[in-house]
Amino acid sequence: MKRVFLGTFLLFVLCACNQDKQYPNLFYIKDGYVGWVEVEYNKEGAFPTSKEGTYNVLWVDENGKTETEEPPPEQGWANNRYYYFAENGDRKELKQSEKIHGATTTRKNNEEKAIEYFFVGSEKQFEDQKGEYKREGKQ
Numbered sequence: 163m164k165r166v167f168l169g170t171f172l173l174f175v176l177c178a179c180n181q182d183k184q185y186p187n188l189f190y191i192k193d194g195y196v197g198w199v200e201v202e203y204n205k206e207g208a209f210p211t212s213k214e215g216t217y218n219v220l221w222v223d224e225n226g227k228t229e230t231e232e233p234p235p236e237q238g239w240a241n242n243r244y245y246y247f248a249e250n251g252d253r254k255e256l257k258q259s260e261k262i263h264g265a266t267t268t269r270k271n272n273e274e275k276a277i278e279y280f281f282v283g284s285e286k287q288f289e290d291q292k293g294e295y296k297r298e299g300k301q
Contacts, residue, residue: 187235188217190247191256192224196283197291199226203234204275217243226282234267234276244282256282263288 191199199222208229212219220228244256256262265280281288
């Protein structure tokens with residue numbers, strides 16, 4: 163019985179070691195920004211992504227754009243975090259259920275490059291602007 167348990171445990175550890183590590187993202191968004199955010203993944207020459215704990219840190223500019231050399235997230239739910247960031251260094255967490263809407267990731271022709279979109283603002287602001295990217299052919 164001990165051998166079976168030990169063998170199963172070792173197999174689990176070996177499989178876990180061979181998995182690519184996928185880290186969730188921590189987005190810092192300019193304080194007060196309302197609108198669509200565009201995240202470009204696998205962008206060659208992007209500013210290096212830093213880490214904060216187990217999170218990739220992505221800084222969203224005043225135009226709602228950011229890019230990273232990191233691969234796009236896998237399909238499924240991610241444990242991303244979102245913050246407004248003030249010039250004085252203060253940060254305020256944005257609750258996904260209240261201030262983050264319409265998150266989607268697009269890939270073209272199964273390429274490694276991907277673009278993620280999400281909206282920052284109230285539910286009403288999202289409803290007023292949710293067709294914006296569709297008109298531009300981005301969703």
